[in-house]
Amino acid sequence: MKIHTGEKPFECKDCGQRFFQNGHLKYHMRIHTSEKPFECKDCGHRFFENGHLKRHMSIHTDEKPYECKDCGQRFSVNGSLKNHMRIQCKGCGQRFFKNGHLKYHMRIRTGEKPFECKDCGQRFFQNGILKYHMRIHTGVKPLEYKDCGQRFFQNGHLKYHMRIHTGENPFEREDCGQRFFKNGHFKYHMRIHTGENPFECKDCGQRFFKNGHLKYHIRIHTGEKPSECKDCGQRFFQTGHLKYHMRIHTGEKPFECKGCGQRFFKNDHLKMHMRIHTGEKPFEFFSEW
Structure with missing residues (x-):
């Protein structure tokens, strides 16, 4: 009792x-x-x-x-028997305690992505990752930072945001002293020093230092355009391109010139406009007489 x-x-x-x-x-x-x-x-x-x-x-x-x-x-x-009983991957010999862990491992090896987003067709290794992805479409942001009220899809995003307020940059490159608040940013920066481009396109041999850059590049060969505008049906290689396109329909112009108040769809357009105020002429015309 x-x-x-x-x-x-x-x-x-x-x-x-x-x-x-x-x-x-x-x-x-x-x-x-x-x-x-x-x-x-x-x-x-x-x-x-x-x-x-x-x-x-x-x-x-x-x-x-x-x-x-x-x-x-x-x-x-x-305990020795339990270690022995771990499920083994026949391809690489790695052992796992649970059959589910082996399944996830096998999907990495085979590239299988059984969980599909019904809204955009993007596929994922794990159902949990699909659930996080669905928040992009639903707009659900369950995690809130109390100091500023900003909300986030994932706990990891909230942690990164907190470092903006605290100024914490725990990842430091010893050679140049540059610090980063994300380990991923630190790893990418390291490749600038090493020149490493570990991700290779099998079709043309071009190499990239980010896997995401390779994925976008692959779509040039396949013609895949997974991001679709629901208003007009136009499709795009990248989600970022879709965001720019959506501003045509919504009329949103988030980039404002502090000098005259004029607003723009893209930050690049704002930069070009700023040359009117600064007088900057990056492209000089030379003529021979």
Whole structure:
């Protein structure tokens, strides 16, 4: 009944930890007293619990009571059997505790993406990733930063945003001293120093330092345009291109010139406009007489 009520009447006087049963308290007290009442008669090694002694005795007797039902291999310790029973990937030999973990691993190897977004057709390895993606379409942002009220799709995005307020940049490049608030940004920056472009297009051999850049590039070869405008049906390679296009329908012009108040669809358009005020002439015409 004590388990159901949550009552723990037996208290350790040394540290205050409480227990359901007096026997559990006795085992716990051996941590403080270092008492090891169970002794191996063969080598004199001592143990806190009788169960530990029994497992130890298998070293001397060569007894292996734990058997794998799949292959018949035997083990002296149950933990060794559990490690052996991990599910193995036949392709690379990596082992997993759960069949579900193996399934996710296999999808990475095969490229299988069984979970499809019904709104845009994008596919994913895991159902959980699809759920996060669906928030883009539904606009649900369950996580809120209390200081500024800004809301986010994922907990990771909230953590990154908090670093804007705190100024924390935990990832530092020793060579140049530049710091980053995301580990991913740090990794990409490292490739500037190393010149590494690990992602290669199999069709043309062009290489990229971001996997996302490769994905966009692949669409040039396949002609895939997964992002569709619901108003006119026009399709685009990238979501960013769709966002620019949607401003044609909505009339949104988020970029404003502080000098004259004129607004623009794209930041690039604002930059070009600013040259009117600054007098900057980046392209100079040369003529020969």
